[in-house]
Amino acid sequence: MSFTSLAELLAAHGAAASAGVAVLSAPGALYRAISSDAVYVKNTLVVSGLIGEDGISTRLDLTAFTDLAFIVQAGATLELRNLTLLLPPLPTKTTTGSTASALAHVIGLEESGARVLLAGVNMVMATQSDLFTLTRTLCTPEDWRYGTKELQVLRGVVLYGNGTMLLGLSSDGSSPPPDAASALAILVNTSITCEGGPPPPPWACSATYVASADMLRSTAEEMLSGTAGPVLLSLTGNVTLQPDSWDGGLVVRKGQQLGLYGNPEPLRAVQLDFAGIAGAIVAESGRVLLRQLVLLGLPYPPNVDSPKELFAVWVHAVFTGR
Incomplete structure (x- = not known):
């Protein structure tokens, strides 16, 4: 199902562009925004899909975006739940330095005080090369943290039981930049793979x-x-x-x-x-x-x-x- 914009897609499923709850209720269905106009989240916005009996969740296609798809303002909350999120290619130059992030070019903050949560989300990177780049940056032995199910990389797929990931920044520059704690999305039972399914070996990490x-x-x-x-x-x-x-x-x-x-x-x-x-x-x-x-x-x-x-x-x- 295609919609002119992401805001139109959300409105058609129960949420205003800046707040509310949008339920994409067809498991496995593909919801696509054609334009790359960002949604400014001003209050609490929940975008939820459904997981079918076959384990396949609703797909939200953001591949048309060349810049941020969601911009979360101070005091606002964005929650993405039970979705397969199709991501645009990683930018050639990232705003997050060497920090591994699959979200910094998709979700951004204007200033501190915002909250972003992904729960039950499968992020699908545009190419195997993007996934390899992300995983290679993520798995720096000197920076790796001890853990169990919080973060694993199994057969090329990144699995977050409970972790965080750096977000992007809004490009208007009119507000003070977010502090480090605010610029992190919370990831719960969330995975990262690539288009076409898990990559073949050899894996990056x-x-x-x-x-x-x-x-x-x-x-x-x-x-x-x-x-x-x-x-x-x-x-x-x-x-x-x-x-x-x-x-x-x-x-x-x-x-x-x-x-x-x-x-x-x-x-x-x-x-x-x-x-x-x-x-x-x-x-x-x-x-x-x-x-x-x-x-x-x-x-x-x-x-x-x-x-x-x-x-x-x-x-x-x-x-x-x-």
Whole structure:
């Protein structure tokens, strides 16, 4: 179903352009705005779709927009619920610097005091390249935060259980810019994929959480085999490797990155016990990052080949080559 403008589309389904509740009531149906005129949200605007028995939700097509589709004013609220949101291509230059955002070119704020919520939304980026760019920026190992279901990247799809994403700014420049807290959308049970469905491997990044040595080994191997970029794993509790079942080193090949993260909260430290296994992880010109972990059971083999190895504390647990 096509409408001249986004405002007309919303009005036809129960909401004024600036406030109200618009229910796009046909699961799987496509609602499209032809023009790229932005909607200024002045109060509370809720745009809701429906999810069919087949799991397919109502689709809202915003691909015609070359600038912001929604501009949320101070004190106003925008909620998008149970929708598949078809996004326009990422701009060549972004206003958010290097921060990963699929929304900054679609939803913007005029000033502080606005609220944006996405719940049960599947964002569909215009191309696989856009999704790759977003995911690669999102998955910086040094900036990655420990977590479980808050944020995962599985088989190329970004999954937000409960997280935030940077929004854009209105271009009129007549108001003070929003503060950092106000410029974030809240994402609940929201995913990001691309046109045509989940991308094929190799993926730009993979990230999830693990709870045991077996899970660490199997998850890391599976993700490393299909991921071109970083593999980032949060340890939800203490993990002890088992010499009898840890068969050879976990290999991080050339150009790959493996990050293992513990809980940074005080009094909730996570232990990673190598159980004396030398070369438990083998980085073949790859990179291994261990962060916020208490390392136990570090091996020290009887034979060393260099002064560097002689005085190293943990290098024997992670070999830098075979």
